[in-house]
Amino acid sequence: xxxxxxxxxxxxxxxxxxLSRGERRLFDAVGFSLEPGHLLLLRGPNGAGKSSLLLxxxxxxxxxxxxxxxxxxxxxxxxxxxxxxxxxxxxTLAENLDFWRSVNGQTGLLAEDALETxxxxxxxxxxxxxxxAGQTKRLALARLLVTERLIWLLDExxxxxxxxxxxxxxxxxxxRLRTGGAVIAATHDDIGGATGTLTLGGAR
Amino acid sequence: MTDTATQxxxxxxxxxxxxxxxxMSWSRPALWPLGLVTSVVFAIGLWFAFFNSPADxxxxxTVRIMYIHVPNAWLSQFVYGIMVVASLGTLVWRHPxxxxxxxxxAPLGATFTAMALFSGALWGRxxxxxxxxxxxxxxxxxxxxxxxxxxxxLWRAFDDQLRAARIVAVVTLVGALDIPVIKFSVxxxxxxxxxxxxxxxxxxKMPPSLLTPLFTMMIAFTLLFVLLHLVSMRTEILGRRAETxxxxxxxxxxxxxxA
Amino acid sequence: MSAVFAxxxxxxxxxxxxxxxxxxxxLFFVMVGAVVPFAIGPDRTLLAKLAPGLIWIAAFLSMLLGxxxxxxxxxxxxxxxLFRHAAIPLExxxxxxxxxxxxxxxxxxxxxxxxxxVLLALDMPxxxxxxxxxxxxxxxxxxxxxxxxxxxxxxxxxxxLAPVLILPLCIPVLIFGVALVAAPDGSNAALxxxxxxxxxxxxxxxxxxxxxLRVGSE
Numbered sequence: 247x248x249x250x251x252x253x254x255x256x257x258x259x260x261x262x263x264x265l266s267r268g269e270r271r272l273f274d275a276v277g278f279s280l281e282p283g284h285l286l287l288l289r290g291p292n293g294a295g296k297s298s299l300l301l302x303x304x305x306x307x308x309x310x311x312x313x314x315x316x317x318x319x320x321x322x323x324x325x326x327x328x329x330x331x332x333x334x335x336x337x338t339l340a341e342n343l344d345f346w347r348s349v350n351g352q353t354g355l356l357a358e359d360a361l362e363t364x365x366x367x368x369x370x371x372x373x374x375x376x377x378x379a380g381q382t383k384r385l386a387l388a389r390l391l392v393t394e395r396l397i398w399l400l401d402e403x404x405x406x407x408x409x410x411x412x413x414x415x416x417x418x419x420x421x422r423l424r425t426g427g428a429v430i431a432a433t434h435d436d437i438g439g440a441t442g443t444l445t446l447g448g449a450r
Numbered sequence: 451m452t453d454t455a456t457q458x459x460x461x462x463x464x465x466x467x468x469x470x471x472x473x474m475s476w477s478r479p480a481l482w483p484l485g486l487v488t489s490v491v492f493a494i495g496l497w498f499a500f501f502n503s504p505a506d507x508x509x510x511x512t513v514r515i516m517y518i519h520v521p522n523a524w525l526s527q528f529v530y531g532i533m534v535v536a537s538l539g540t541l542v543w544r545h546p547x548x549x550x551x552x553x554x555x556a557p558l559g560a561t562f563t564a565m566a567l568f569s570g571a572l573w574g575r576x577x578x579x580x581x582x583x584x585x586x587x588x589x590x591x592x593x594x595x596x597x598x599x600x601x602x603x604l605w606r607a608f609d610d611q612l613r614a615a616r617i618v619a620v621v622t623l624v625g626a627l628d629i630p631v632i633k634f635s636v637x638x639x640x641x642x643x644x645x646x647x648x649x650x651x652x653x654x655k656m657p658p659s660l661l662t663p664l665f666t667m668m669i670a671f672t673l674l675f676v677l678l679h680l681v682s683m684r685t686e687i688l689g690r691r692a693e694t695x696x697x698x699x700x701x702x703x704x705x706x707x708x709a
Numbered sequence: 710m711s712a713v714f715a716x717x718x719x720x721x722x723x724x725x726x727x728x729x730x731x732x733x734x735x736l737f738f739v740m741v742g743a744v745v746p747f748a749i750g751p752d753r754t755l756l757a758k759l760a761p762g763l764i765w766i767a768a769f770l771s772m773l774l775g776x777x778x779x780x781x782x783x784x785x786x787x788x789x790x791l792f793r794h795a796a797i798p799l800e801x802x803x804x805x806x807x808x809x810x811x812x813x814x815x816x817x818x819x820x821x822x823x824x825x826x827v828l829l830a831l832d833m834p835x836x837x838x839x840x841x842x843x844x845x846x847x848x849x850x851x852x853x854x855x856x857x858x859x860x861x862x863x864x865x866x867x868x869x870l871a872p873v874l875i876l877p878l879c880i881p882v883l884i885f886g887v888a889l890v891a892a893p894d895g896s897n898a899a900l901x902x903x904x905x906x907x908x909x910x911x912x913x914x915x916x917x918x919x920x921x922l923r924v925g926s927e
Contacts, residue, residue, distance in 0.1 A: 268610050269694055304794050307927055326794055330787025336726040337719070348715035350796040393796075541924070596877040603873060607864050616924035617860050621874060624856055624917055628878045631906065635881035638902075642888060642895045 255317050256281050257397055257428045258303070263312035265295065265302055272298050273446050276312070280397070280428045284441045285419060288432035294447025296432035300326065300399045303430070323350075324397035329405075331386040335375030339366060339385055342374055343392050350393040360388040364414060379406040387418060398422055400431040468547050470687060477680050484677050491670040498663030515573040517663055521671035522566035523587075526594055529559030529675060533601075534626045537619035547683075549615030550690075552622065553605055554682035558675060560598035566591055586637040593632055597625050611690070712797045713805045720809030723782075734775045735817045741767040742825040753830040760829035761890035764839055765883055767825065768818055772847065773872035773879075775814050776854035779806055780862040780922070789862070789922070799922060800915040807855045807914060815847035838890045842903065846886040849907040852914035853879050859918035863925040881906055 258280040265272045272295030280286060288296045301307045303314065304326045316322055333342055343357035354360070361367050364384040377385060383406045390398060403415045416438050419429050423439060431437055466472055499517035533555050539548030570588050571581040582588070601618055608614035724731045745763050746756060783789040792802045819840055826836040857875035861867035885906065888899035 268612060269697070306790065306793055323796060324794065326790070328787055328790055330785075330790070332787040332791045334719070334723060334786065334788065336723055341719075341722070345715055345719050346791070346795075349712045389791075541920075593877045593880060596873075600870075600874040600877065603870055604860070607861075607867075607870055613863070613925060613927065616927065617863075617921060620856075620917060620921045620924065621860055625878065627913075628881075631881050632877070635884045635902070638895070638898075639884045639888070642892050 257317065257322065259315040260303070261313045261315065263299075263302065263314065264310045265298055265307060266310050267295075267298060267307075271310075276444070276446070278442065278444060280430065282396075282426045282428055283423045284428045285423055285437065285439050286428075286430045287437065287440045287443045288430060288446065289434075289443055290432075290446035296446055297329065297401050299446065300328075300401050300430065300432060303399055322397055323395050324399055325390045325393075325395045327386055327390065327398070327400045327403055329401055331382045332389070333374050333377075333382055333385055335373065337374060338371050339374055339377075339388075340370035342385060343388055346389050347392040350395075352392075353394040354392045357388075357392060360391040361385075363391060363418075364388045365410070380408060380411055383407055384411065384414065387415070390418070396427040398427065398429040398431075400429060400433070402433055403431055404433060404435045404437075468545065470546050470550070473547055474684065474687060477684055481677070481680060484673065484680070488670065488673040488677050491666065491673055495663060495666035495670045498666055502663070512573060512576045513660075515569055516660075517667045519566060519569035519573055520664060521668045522562045522569060523591060524668055525671055525675055526559060526563035526566050526591060528672070529555050529562060530594070530598075530622075530626070530629070532679075533559065533622050537622040537626075540615050540619040541623075549612065549619075550683050550686050551679070552615065552618060553611070554679055554686050556598060556602050556605065556618075558678055558682065560595060560602060562671075562675070563591060563595040563598055567595060584640070584643075586633075586640040589636045589640070590633045593636070594629065597629070601625075712795075713801050716797075716802055716805035717809045720806055721812065724809075724813045731813050731817065734771050734814055735821050737774065738767050738771040738818050739821055739824050741770060743828050745829065757830040757832065757835075760826070760831040761835060761839055761842075762887050763829060764822060764825050764831070765842075765887050765890075768815075768843060768847065769850065769876075769879065769883060771818060772814060772850040772854055773857075773875060776810075776851075776858045776871055776875070777861070777867060779810055779855055779858040781858070781867075784862045789926075793923070793926075799919040803855060803859070803915040803918045803922075807851055807911070807918075810855070811848055811851045815843065815851060818847070819843045835890055838896070841900075842886045842889040845889075845900070845903050845907055846882050849882045849903070849910045850879055852907070852910035853882075855914050855918045856921065859921035860925065862922065 256279045260279075261277045263276040264274045276299065278286060288299065290296050298307060302309050304324060305321055306326075314321070334345075337345070339361060340357045343360055347354070347357065355363065358367070358370055361370055364387050366381060366384055366388065374382070374385060383403075387403070398419070400415075400419075403419075404412045407415065412435065419431070419437055420439055422429055467476065495517070499514055533552050536548045536552035536555065539545040540552065567588065570591070574583055574588075575581050601621060604618050604621060605611075605614055608617070742763055745759075749755065749759070780789060783792065793799055795802070822836065822839055822843065825831070826839070831839065853875050854871075857871035860874065861871040864870065882903070885899045885903040888895045889903060890896075892899065
């Protein structure tokens with residue numbers, strides 16, 4: 247590190263974030279800073295609010311209190327990998343990926359290359375409805391590769407995946423971190439290379 | 451740098467009064483006096499309407515139904531206006547009392563609209579010969595009733611009433627923009643199909659002897675709405691509190707059981 | 710812009726692949742019209758007189774019953790969530806979906822009207838006006854329908870609630886639509902009103918529907 251270089255600006259800073267769903271207060275006073283190269287693991291029992299925190303960071307839920315601070319004027323575009331895969335079963339794998347590439351920007355891998363990377367190489371012309379749960383998850387991961395976005399929010403990325411799939415997730419996350427991005431992953435498993443852990447849903 | 455922040459604003463007099471807790475405390479002592487005033491104004495209005503005003507030269511005694519029909523028709527629109535303001539309160543200011551106000555107003559609005567239709571039909575029978583004549587105003591009122599009922603159904607379809615409030619607010623506002631269009635189109639449709647003008651019960655000029663009881667009854671009904679609305683809002687807030695307590699009790703039992 | 714075309718293309722592709730039921734709606738439309746003579750008798754003069762209104766009601770019901778498919782599938786498989794943090798605004802996505810839905814629902818209906826014209830003894834000039842009226846009026850039905858669909862998408866058993874909500878709001882479309890066909894002296898005014906209604910509702914509905922989608926999932 248060049249000592250004259252200013253420290254890297256955080257990609258995302260959260261201060262005193264609080265959220266309720268319905269009448270239930272999910273979490274209070276959550277704060278952290280996400281620097282490039284950081285992997286933050288979200289831990290906590292089911293229903294603790296891990297998914298809701300990710301949705302809030304993606305701008306899909308309104309926090310009750312607190313701030314999310316972005317480096318620019320607008321929130322930085324990010325990738326959200328949620329529970330539901332967002333895969334259209336009547337389209338082919340390639341069509342699924344090409345669609346999101348057209349909508350979000352052609353800044354990442356081509357569809358075939360993304361499929362190759364996640365282990366679905368050569369299946370581009372197959373209807374997505376034929377995929378197993380694990381393969382569908384891989385396709386969902388491939389979506390993160392066709393458009394380049396610095397921040398990844400992953401909700402149980404290893405769900406439905408076997409051991410090889412877990413390693414794929416680790417590889418993809420490591421690559422994202424190496425190239426200056428950051429990842430927040432809500433997971434019961436372990437993903438190597440974590441730089442921090444945030445546990446939600448402590449004893450009430 | 452951007453941030454999504456919730457800032458604390460200094461509470462003004464409205465915020466202080468409209469805070470749910472504050473609302474509960476000032477609305478309780480207000481109910482009895484309000485009820486009293488409402489009853490008195492009703493008594494005066496009914497006396498004027500039935501005993502101290504002349505019969506209409508064309509319609510005879512049946513004109514007295516107007517003193518029921520017109521206030522209800524006015525309220526059917528006024529209450530929708532209240533719902534529109536409440537919807538803005540929910541969507542724009544996220545005011546906690548706004549959704550309670552909107553939810554409580556809907557059944558009241560529907561009832562007043564139904565009363566307007568019913569009294570209009572009763573009035574129509576001796577005047578026009580039929581219970582229902584597809585004239586512009588009654589038809590628009592019928593459509594308004596459908597809109598009210600749809601909104602009530604929407605409230606009931608959601609488990610999460612906070613989410614329901616926001617959705618209903620969007621529908622209410624869309625309805626508010628569309629209702630003038632509906633009125634215009636229905637009137638236009640009416641002139642297409644019934645070129646002969648129907649004697650509308652409320653003529654263009656009303657003598658003062660009819661106006662006084664009419665205004666008194668309008669005020670009486672409006673006060674009645676305010677009273678019922680406050681009671682309904684209190685009931686809704688208490689109901690939600692009871693639900694929260696029930697849920698907390700269940701959660702406590704769950705942790706005790708698990709321990 | 711190409712993103713919007715991508716959305717439209719995706720909707721069209723999804724509807725026309727196997728498993729899509731684009732034609733069921735048209736079938737419903739024709740059947741509603743065909744069933745009418747069983748209810749009111751086969752008197753051709755009577756049928757011809759009622760035909761414009763009957764065709765409009767059939768179109769109405771078909772559009773209302775089909776509006777759930779605007780957002781339901783995307784909500785159920787998680788695609789709606791992806792649209793909500795996509796690079797194009799949600800309003801643009803809604804506008805694209807509304808256009809695609811109109812192409813998939815209203816245009817087949819219009820193409821099927823000759824069948825109903827024959828069944829209901831509608832004469833040629835009236836049929837021509839009916840096609841014009843449906844062309845101008847169905848965008849408004851789609852626009853209002855999109856708002857209804859957006860409002861009820863988060864309900865598991867939305868069912869008939871969206872049609873019940875939207876039907877009163879669409880009554881002006883019915884009034885002007887039928888008048889365009891059947892009213893001798895109101896026809897031109899009806900054309901203008903209907904066109905204005907469609908323009909305004911189509912311009913406005915992406916914002917209302919996107920708002921409903923956002924607040925409905927918070």
